[in-house]
Amino acid sequence: MIDIDGWQLIxxxxxxxxxxxxxxxxxxxxxxxxxxxxxxxxxxxFATASxxxxxYYGHLEQWLMLSVSVFGxxxxxxxxxxxFKFRNTGIxxxxxxxxxxx
Numbered sequence: 001m002i003d004i005d006g007w008q009l010i011x012x013x014x015x016x017x018x019x020x021x022x023x024x025x026x027x028x029x030x031x032x033x034x035x036x037x038x039x040x041x042x043x044x045x046f047a048t049a050s051x052x053x054x055x056y057y058g059h060l061e062q063w064l065m066l067s068v069s070v071f072g073x074x075x076x077x078x079x080x081x082x083x084f085k086f087r088n089t090g091i092x093x094x095x096x097x098x099x100x101x102x
Contacts, residue, residue, distance in 0.1 A: 012068060015065060015068040015069070019068060022072055025079055033082075038083055043079045044080055051069075053065070
């Protein structure tokens with residue numbers, strides 16, 4: 001059984017909450033195919049940091065945080081891939097009016 005103290009639980013909840021924002025960005029970017037306004041450098045930093053957290057939590061054998069970090073890295077990496085894939089495509093202003101806010 002996994003032994004989690006209160007601080008690990010707080011850290012895990014915080015990391016999962018932070019990762020929810022990544023999930024929504026993946027959803028919106030995939031749906032719209034629009035990467036205008038997304039910073040490639042920012043998402044590469046997020047992906048690198050998440051990967052470093054994977055190594056760190058793996059070393060500490062904190063499996064819950066490790067799994068959250070793997071998921072976060074996957075989301076960040078997906079956004080980086082979509083930035084490269086969709087950088088010359090995406091919705092235009094007329095389609096944005098049609099779809100509204102995402």
